[in-house]
Structures are given as structure tokens and as C-alpha cells.
Amino acid sequence: MKLLLRRAAILLFFSLLVLVGLVIFTWQYVNNSSTWVQHPANRHLYANGKPINLGTIYDRAGRVLLQMIDGSMSFHGDKTVRTAVMHATGDMHNNVETSAQMAFPDRLSGWNIINGIYRLKSRSGSGSNLTLTLDAELCAAAYEELSGRKGTVGIYNYQTGEILCMVSAPSFDPENPPDIDADPEKYEGVYINRLLSAVYTPGSVFKLVTAAAAIENIENIEEKRFYCDGKLQIGGDLVTCMSAHGEISLSQALASSCNVAFGQLSLELGPEKLQRYAELAGFNSSLEVNGIKTAAGRVELADAKDVELAWAGIGQYTNTANPLNFMAYMGAIANDGLLVNPRILRERRVLSFVNASAGENKQIFSPDTAKKLKALIRESTLSIYGEDTMRGLGLCAKSGTAEVGGGKRPHAWFAGFLDSEEFPFAFVVVIENGGFGSRVAAPVALKVLQAAVNSF
Ligand SMILES: [Zn+2]
Structure with a gap:
């Protein structure tokens, strides 16, 4: 009987350990998964450390401000416009901490916590779109x-x-x-x-x-x-x-x-x-x-x-x-x-x-x-x-x-x-x-x- 009790206690201990582990993992997943998914080692999103696809950033009038297609990044066609909104979109090397590229990577990659990057894959790598409130010509x-x-x-x-x-x-x-x-x-x-x-x-x-x-x-x-x-x-x-x-x-x-x-x-x-x-x-x-x-x-x-x-x-x-x-x-x-x-x-x-x-x-x-x-x-x-x-x-x-x-x-x-x-x-x-x-x-x-x- 004593042996049985001890075995039950050990079993209970390990069950609790699994449960605690699950809770910790879920907590971490909810809080950090958006950071994990943006890791350059994620080959769904990156090739050789460079993003394959970022989706497109538009202004409020539907003007394309930044686009990433097959690993190459392009900006608006007009030099003054792309210079004026550079801090909003970010540059090619992510130097602007507060840019849309840096602030909303999940939105751009099409990732979300429930579907993962399903959307990205289903649209054959088209990424996801982001519309800013800015008017690029006004900027x-x-x-x-x-x-x-x-x-x-x-x-x-x-x-x-x-x-x-x-x-x-x-x-x-x-x-x-x-x-x-x-x-x-x-x-x-x-x-x-x-x-x-x-x-x-x-x-x-x-x-x-x-x-x-x-x-x-x-x-x-x-x-x-x-x-x-x-x-x-x-x-x-x-x-x-x-x-x-x-x-x-x-x-x-x-x-x-x-x-x-x-x-x-x-x-x-x-x-x-x-x-x-x-x-x-x-x-x-x-x-x-x-x-x-x-x-x-x-x-x-x-x-x-x-x-x-x-x-x-x-x-x-x-x-x-x-x-x-x-x-x-x-x-x-x-x-x-x-x-x-x-x-x-x-x-x-x-x-x-x-x-x-x-x-x-x-x-x-x-x-x-x-x-x-x-x-x-x-x-x-x-x-x-x-x-x-x-x-x-x-x-x-x-x-x-x-x-x-x-x-x-x-x-x-x-x-x-x-x-x-x-x-x-x-x-x-x-x-x-x-x-x-x-x-x-x-x-x-x-x-x-x-x-x-x-x-x-
Ligand atoms: Zn005075």
C-alpha cells in the first residue's frame, strides 16, 4: 500500500510537471510567437536571412509605398514621395525602429497566431497588405x-x-x-x-x-x-x-x-x-x-x-x-x-x-x-x-x-x-x-x- 501511494505521488508529480510545462509553453506562445516567427531562420519567410516576402504597404489613397516581391524591395515611383514617407515605411535595411516594417512584421508577412503563415502560403507568397492612414502626396x-x-x-x-x-x-x-x-x-x-x-x-x-x-x-x-x-x-x-x-x-x-x-x-x-x-x-x-x-x-x-x-x-x-x-x-x-x-x-x-x-x-x-x-x-x-x-x-x-x-x-x-x-x-x-x-x-x-x- 505504501509503495502504491508513493507511485501515485510520483505519477501525480510528473502529471503536474507536464501541465505546468504546457501552461508555460502556451503563455510563451501567445506572447512571443510573433517574434519567433520573424526569426531569419524561418524559411517560410526568409531566404539567407533576407525576407522573401513582406507584402505591400499602401497609403490611404491606395498608392503603393513599399513592395517586396521575391526578395527584392521596391518603393513608390516618385523620389520625393518615397523620401517623405521613408520613416513610415522604413528603408531597405530596417534602420528605422518605428517604421511599419519594424512595427508590424506579422501584418506584413500575413502571419497570425491561429493560422500561422497559412495565408502567406495559400496566396503563393504574396505576403499581406497594410494600409496606412497617411496621404503620401501630402507628406x-x-x-x-x-x-x-x-x-x-x-x-x-x-x-x-x-x-x-x-x-x-x-x-x-x-x-x-x-x-x-x-x-x-x-x-x-x-x-x-x-x-x-x-x-x-x-x-x-x-x-x-x-x-x-x-x-x-x-x-x-x-x-x-x-x-x-x-x-x-x-x-x-x-x-x-x-x-x-x-x-x-x-x-x-x-x-x-x-x-x-x-x-x-x-x-x-x-x-x-x-x-x-x-x-x-x-x-x-x-x-x-x-x-x-x-x-x-x-x-x-x-x-x-x-x-x-x-x-x-x-x-x-x-x-x-x-x-x-x-x-x-x-x-x-x-x-x-x-x-x-x-x-x-x-x-x-x-x-x-x-x-x-x-x-x-x-x-x-x-x-x-x-x-x-x-x-x-x-x-x-x-x-x-x-x-x-x-x-x-x-x-x-x-x-x-x-x-x-x-x-x-x-x-x-x-x-x-x-x-x-x-x-x-x-x-x-x-x-x-x-x-x-x-x-x-x-x-x-x-x-x-x-x-x-x-x-x-
Ligand atoms: Zn510682455
């Missing part, structure tokens, strides 16, 4: 507007989340890759998609975060008047304006980008509140664009002295912003406070285990706050750019001229949205060391926006 127009300068242009539909324009410069023609090492200055960070993966000092576009905090926390802010004599003394330090703005309202302070007024507001709000609104606006966290993580901008006010807090509310100090995140914040202001997560894949629903579903939407503040903020931005935009700029489309925008130190020219920003049911577009333009945002980044943004409105 090409944006790339041309940057005319050789480093930076990024983004436009997205703040109601559907679709990214229509995503351009990062420098770029190159993926059909004829240049010798990057021969000109490191020109190709600095060429494999980085600056819209998704860069962070910059935001400068005055950040005043739209400070303004949101002021609207919700300072009573009768619309009636409040600020007085600017060109400088604000804080202890032994000074916050300065380009000129003395005199007695101004909040919307005038936004229009003239008055540092004194926004410095005062930051001190009145205090570090905790400003920090909270920065985080609501997406700072200190990433967005996921169909699973592609954006770089996180930073705002850290815990140890800021008063003068630093004032500069932080003006978008300087140690603040950094990711262009796509900031564009999504612009979209949320336009969209009654609801931030619709940007996405790059055309189809709305992607099976969750493919790990490419669009991120969650988020109500960042009340529709009432969004409405007040929108009215404020609209008023200040009208006073600078007039009724004729994007006539009838309710342009709301803010420029930024972000000081970067080191004797370099400031980064030029222009961010905003169209308050339009027909063209619900939010946008961002950053030109590295470009100079004044309103003079340098604004014309680029307005031209690309006009192109967007014309093509949809």
Missing part, C-alpha cells in the same frame, strides 16, 4: 516645405485619430541610400522619426498648457488684466519680454506671447497645479500609435525655484515636448477635451494579440474648459493672422520660439488645429534651430494645411 508636399531644414510636420484628424501627414527631416531616398557617414552633420539622426521619437524644448506653445490651468483654477480669468513693462522681477532674477506689452487681457497675452503675464500666472498657479496640467496635456508619458511608443516630453517642477517655475510656464526651464504628443493635445482642445489617440493603421480594429491596436482615447478636461481655451486661442489667432488666413476654417494656433542655448538659433514651433467639422485637423510643425516660430514654422504649417484641405 511629399510637407517634406518639400521643410526645404532641407531639419524638423517635422504632422497633421492628424482629431475625431478619428488618423495621422494624415507624418514627415521627418533629414530623410533620404530609400531606393538610393546615401553614404550617411560621409556627411554626419547633414544626416544627423536620419533614422529617427522626429514626429514620434524626438523631444524639443517647447517654448511658447507650452503657454497653452499654462492657459488651461489658469482657465480652470483662476476665477474670472477672462476679465483679469496683466501689466507688462517688459520684465518681471522674481527675487534676484528677471523674466523678460521682447518689448513692454502694457495692460493686456489673457488672450492678448497669448497673442503677444507675453512672458511677464505667463510668468505671473505660473507663480499664481504654483508648481503642483502646473505639473498636473502638463501631465494632463501628455507630458511625462508616451502615446502608443498602434503599439509604437512615442518619446515622452518632460516637465519636472518639484524642485523648481520661483523663477524656474515662471520660465517653465513659458515653456523653457527643463521642459521638453514630443511633437506628436503635443499635436494630440491640440486635437483634444479642438475635440471638446477628448484626446483621440493618433493611429497609423487604416483599419480601426486590429486583433489585440497582434499588439497593434490603437491606444485608448482620454477625456483630458471638461468640454467647457476646452471651449473656453478654444475661444481664447481663436481670438489671439485672429488678432495675429486675420480672418483671411485659412478663411472659414477656424484656424487656432500658437507659435513657439524655443531658446536652446549654446549659441544656437531657437527651435521654431507652430501648433494648433482647424475648428472645422469638415476638416477636423490638428497639426504641429517644428523646425530645428529655425528661428522665430511665427516667421519660420507658421508658413510651412499653413501651406501644408491648405494642401490637406484641398486634397480631402
Whole structure:
């Protein structure tokens, strides 16, 4: 009897071991099989370590952006188009971490967890197709507007989340890759998609975060008047304006980008509140664009002295912003406070285990706050750019001229949205060391926006 018991125990032990092994395998399979299948040793997908078939990447209008047939990769027929979307498609050697080739290999190979690569084989090696939300011609127009300068242009539909324009410069023609090492200055960070993966000092576009905090926390802010004599003394330090703005309202302070007024507001709000609104606006966290993580901008006010807090509310100090995140914040202001997560894949629903579903939407503040903020931005935009700029489309925008130190020219920003049911577009333009945002980044943004409105 004792022997029998011992045998039963041993049997039970081994049965349990098998069961545990099965559970571990299933867990690993569900989580990692998409990585395993992409291993270059998989001869269904690779020959001599090179992919046989990747399927085809299309833009929203059905233009072929990248195609892989029998191991040879080809791109769009037009050089400017393929250069403009190079960061979206990826190059021949998978140098762009956030490209569709790198982010959605399962989708392109036609693999899925249930059928394996059945689809690939059944269609005699035709791979699978992927349609991006981008408009390739709009991207090409944006790339041309940057005319050789480093930076990024983004436009997205703040109601559907679709990214229509995503351009990062420098770029190159993926059909004829240049010798990057021969000109490191020109190709600095060429494999980085600056819209998704860069962070910059935001400068005055950040005043739209400070303004949101002021609207919700300072009573009768619309009636409040600020007085600017060109400088604000804080202890032994000074916050300065380009000129003395005199007695101004909040919307005038936004229009003239008055540092004194926004410095005062930051001190009145205090570090905790400003920090909270920065985080609501997406700072200190990433967005996921169909699973592609954006770089996180930073705002850290815990140890800021008063003068630093004032500069932080003006978008300087140690603040950094990711262009796509900031564009999504612009979209949320336009969209009654609801931030619709940007996405790059055309189809709305992607099976969750493919790990490419669009991120969650988020109500960042009340529709009432969004409405007040929108009215404020609209008023200040009208006073600078007039009724004729994007006539009838309710342009709301803010420029930024972000000081970067080191004797370099400031980064030029222009961010905003169209308050339009027909063209619900939010946008961002950053030109590295470009100079004044309103003079340098604004014309680029307005031209690309006009192109967007014309093509949809
Ligand atoms: Zn001022």
C-alpha cells in the first residue's frame, strides 16, 4: 500500500510537471510567437536571412509605398514621395525602429497566431497588405516645405485619430541610400522619426498648457488684466519680454506671447497645479500609435525655484515636448477635451494579440474648459493672422520660439488645429534651430494645411 501511494505521488508529480510545462509553453506562445516567427531562420519567410516576402504597404489613397516581391524591395515611383514617407515605411535595411516594417512584421508577412503563415502560403507568397492612414502626396508636399531644414510636420484628424501627414527631416531616398557617414552633420539622426521619437524644448506653445490651468483654477480669468513693462522681477532674477506689452487681457497675452503675464500666472498657479496640467496635456508619458511608443516630453517642477517655475510656464526651464504628443493635445482642445489617440493603421480594429491596436482615447478636461481655451486661442489667432488666413476654417494656433542655448538659433514651433467639422485637423510643425516660430514654422504649417484641405 505504501509503495502504491508513493507511485501515485510520483505519477501525480510528473502529471503536474507536464501541465505546468504546457501552461508555460502556451503563455510563451501567445506572447512571443510573433517574434519567433520573424526569426531569419524561418524559411517560410526568409531566404539567407533576407525576407522573401513582406507584402505591400499602401497609403490611404491606395498608392503603393513599399513592395517586396521575391526578395527584392521596391518603393513608390516618385523620389520625393518615397523620401517623405521613408520613416513610415522604413528603408531597405530596417534602420528605422518605428517604421511599419519594424512595427508590424506579422501584418506584413500575413502571419497570425491561429493560422500561422497559412495565408502567406495559400496566396503563393504574396505576403499581406497594410494600409496606412497617411496621404503620401501630402507628406511629399510637407517634406518639400521643410526645404532641407531639419524638423517635422504632422497633421492628424482629431475625431478619428488618423495621422494624415507624418514627415521627418533629414530623410533620404530609400531606393538610393546615401553614404550617411560621409556627411554626419547633414544626416544627423536620419533614422529617427522626429514626429514620434524626438523631444524639443517647447517654448511658447507650452503657454497653452499654462492657459488651461489658469482657465480652470483662476476665477474670472477672462476679465483679469496683466501689466507688462517688459520684465518681471522674481527675487534676484528677471523674466523678460521682447518689448513692454502694457495692460493686456489673457488672450492678448497669448497673442503677444507675453512672458511677464505667463510668468505671473505660473507663480499664481504654483508648481503642483502646473505639473498636473502638463501631465494632463501628455507630458511625462508616451502615446502608443498602434503599439509604437512615442518619446515622452518632460516637465519636472518639484524642485523648481520661483523663477524656474515662471520660465517653465513659458515653456523653457527643463521642459521638453514630443511633437506628436503635443499635436494630440491640440486635437483634444479642438475635440471638446477628448484626446483621440493618433493611429497609423487604416483599419480601426486590429486583433489585440497582434499588439497593434490603437491606444485608448482620454477625456483630458471638461468640454467647457476646452471651449473656453478654444475661444481664447481663436481670438489671439485672429488678432495675429486675420480672418483671411485659412478663411472659414477656424484656424487656432500658437507659435513657439524655443531658446536652446549654446549659441544656437531657437527651435521654431507652430501648433494648433482647424475648428472645422469638415476638416477636423490638428497639426504641429517644428523646425530645428529655425528661428522665430511665427516667421519660420507658421508658413510651412499653413501651406501644408491648405494642401490637406484641398486634397480631402
Ligand atoms: Zn510682455
